[in-house]
Amino acid sequence: MSRRARLGRAGRDASRLVGPALFTPSLHVAADHVQVGGVCAATLLVSGYPREVATGWLEPLLAYPGRLDVAWHLQPTPAAVGAARLRRQRGRLESGRRLAAAAGRLDDPEIDAAADDAADLAGRLARGEARLFTTGLYLTVHADSVGELAEDVERVTALAHSLLLTVHPARYRMLAGWATTLPLAEDLLQATRTMDTAAVAAGFPFTSADVALPDPLRPGAAPVVYGPNLSSTGVVAHDRWAGANYNSVTLATSGAGKSYLTKIDVVRSLAQGVEAHVIDPEDEYAPLATAVGGTQLSLGAPGVRLNPLDLPAHGRSDPELLTRRILFAHTFIATLAGSPVEDPVGRAALDRALLAAYAHAGISQDPATWDRPAPLLADVTAALQAEPAGQQLARLLAPFVTGSHRGLFDGPTTSTPTGHLVIYSLRALPEELRAAGTLLVLDAIWRQVADPTRRRRRLVVVDEAWLLMAHPAGARFLVRLAKAARKWWAGLALVTQDSGDLLGTDEGRAIIANAATKLLLRQDGSAAAAVQAACGLSDGETAALLAARPGDALLVAAGRRALFRAQASPREHELITTDPVDLARRHTHPATAAEVGPVHTEARRPLTPADDADPL
Template identity: 30%
Template sequence: MFNKNKNSENKTIDGTATLLDFIAPSALKITPNYMQIGEKFTKTFFIFTYPRYLNTAWLSPLINLDEIIDISIFIHPADSRDILKNLTKKLAEVKSQILLQTERGLVRDPILETAHRDIESLRDKLQQGNERFFKFGLYVTLYADTAENLGKQEEKVISLFESKLIYPKTALFQQEQGFHSTSPLLLDKLVTNINLNTEPLSTTFPFISSDLSANEGILYGINRHNNSLILFDRFKLENSNTVVFGKSGGGKSYATKLEILRSMIMGTDIIVIDPENEYQYLAETTEGSFFNISLTSEHHINPFDLPIPTEDEKPEEILRSNIVSLVGLLRIMLGGLTPNEDVILDKALTETYASRDITTDSDFSKMTPPLLEDLETVIKGIEGGENIALKLQKYTQGSFSGFLNKATNINIKNRLVVFNVRDMEEELRPIAMYVILHYIWNLVRSKLKKRLL
């Protein structure tokens, strides 16, 4: 299976590992009726008999089965001319059998009469172009941690098929070919196909599952298609981000608040940026923290705050990252920066931190971060920084001084934290959002845990 082509680019000098060496399992065992790949046991079987009539969504129980399963469907178009010849020949055989039984005076055989009607109907549809014939192969591979569990899964799957008069068979001595056939390689190594026309083939369409449920997580609602519960844990998905769309008054806020409450029960921390003051009551009811960020608010966030470095971070990286973030903030506050002003600010910010004895070798947990007014003082002493210092006075001494020129006095310890920006002036709202998001990012990076923002 994982053979190395001597003429391929993977050929290396003695002792050098290739890509195949890294992706290949530690061990591989192939037996007549199962395979062991590393620590996993696999078993492949194929379907060899179908009933006369297939219901729509007959694959649904298998697709919705709570087991690790690979299913491959191969559909190979067949030449209608060859099929018509075979049908004509088969029809003649059936007719002759019916005539022989009639001549002998035997009781009519309903099986032969049904076959006669089906063959004639199918032949007519093929001649009229209403149907086409295909060679259809359905292969299923099961996975389990032990051979015993593999056997239990096999019994469960086989019972599902046999309840619909569909009969599977283990791919004896072809487990390797079966594994390849159910891998995403587009290879039909088993080549065990059944002839199906268009109508029954359409019932094998696999995307018919309407269940939106998992074994764990929070309740999101009820599936209107089948009245089943919608349960899932967003943190176990490949990407846990979500977006909520809906018309005005459709229940977006209600659904979001309900998810917040149920997530808190499961131990998840919640951080909300509230532009319309919708979450104050929720925060107060759940004994959470509510911070009103505005010019006249008693709650303040100092953009010069530095997070405590984690085990895989260096103080130098933290300080440099925060200086870059502050340059971005000042670019918004000052309405843009020239290249010369950018250089001046980068130098001034480093000196501002140094004025509080904060350097790349400092212990940030024991240091008091500077304020915006400290940056203004430093810039005044730098050649070419007079214009920047003048612009900063609006935020340190002017009408906006109550917003950014204060030490941080909020403490996030509760499970639910709400930042309200409704009362913030429109001109300052982008700045407030920038500061809040930077504060939240420093919080998130300092301690990894389940959080919803």
């Protein structure tokens, strides 16, 4: 028997492709490798795939630092052929399930998952939402010697296993495997698998898991680098100012690193010329404000007051300015009282009391009177006491006018902080005033944002937004800000650890819908389904968030997703960390404080969705 006959059909096809080189000393064929022109090569064929994958999931193979040829053969399957194969496969799976049930055996989870996937695929094929492809994925590793080749094959195999790919060496078919990975469009191994359009698109070689950087020539481009991409070798940089709107929502459980990521966003936005206003419930931003020359206003501290009835100076040209302030006062007083004024008679009494308080201060609908000092909350309470329908509300406001909580409202506004970074600290406020204080600060910020004479990019951060979302009036105010922020070149960034409460209300869902940027960190299992539905996540992405380490986050923006790790420089980490271990170490060893490294520096890992059987 001739040598060509011994090679079999695959060898004959390979010899046809490589031509006379098969019989030259430059080509040596062994069971586990081939040697071509002095370079050794071994081919691995992929026989198993993960069930859930992210966009660009083959990027780690394409970015392998050694010489690795990745060949992906695609052949469209006719619709009639694909439908017939799918029916047969569904029949086999369902028959196996029924036989197992009749024999009293436990259900096989892999068969159940495959049957469900096959049923879903059949429905999408029937509706014309997908097509089928016959695919074959092959990896050829190259090295200068047989020993080096064996080591490289082990490394590539380990990398493939980390992606939940099952690979096998093409033993005794290395020549056919080597020829299959040449740019000749010939699949001589025929280790194929059927995939649908979505699966093929996710692994397409020109698709990357990285978020594309904005055009540097575009005016106003301000990308913020968040950290290394966990699904590729790149970094994740995002420009919120290039989106449909500039709002963002950060959802995470306690201790997942949401405040750490938010501070990274703030400090790097400042470097892009963005003016930042932060509502800080726990006084976490004070070191950052001190380091960058920002200003801080501590509500609840002695002598610090904000008058909710102030008229903004820049709105003097608005004929409805006084009416708008009275409407805000309705919202603020409802939040202060703990519940909205539902009684129409009570609302009318409150409206009359507000008009009377402004009239007593000499302010009317005439713009010439708007420069006069605004009335105080005590004036409104006195007007309410003069009306029988308003006396109950006046009693509810008494603690904030004459009682123990009067410090924030018992005088005119002391100061309106300005600057490139303004921190409004709520730590000194009692719990009963947190929601009202947050609303009051948001109003003060908005008066600066809506000033047409000082229009610029501004980022308004509301940390622990659940404090305000728990009150209906405050939640409605946030929704209005989220919808109007873009008109004034501002972005509203909401940060909360109560994902379920936010998504369980109409206002919360409206805020999510008006946020072009979503940053998701580790999620609680009870809220995972709601977050998945609201953000359009896949099962694999949801599983990654449930198992995420502190600092791991998923960016969802403009149809692009990227799993990354929030990472700060040593100096940034020193300013933004609240880790008690780091703070105690710095207090004990102040000389080495500058040497403290980033808190999030663990090794990166690729997205690893669950494995499953092939539905076809």
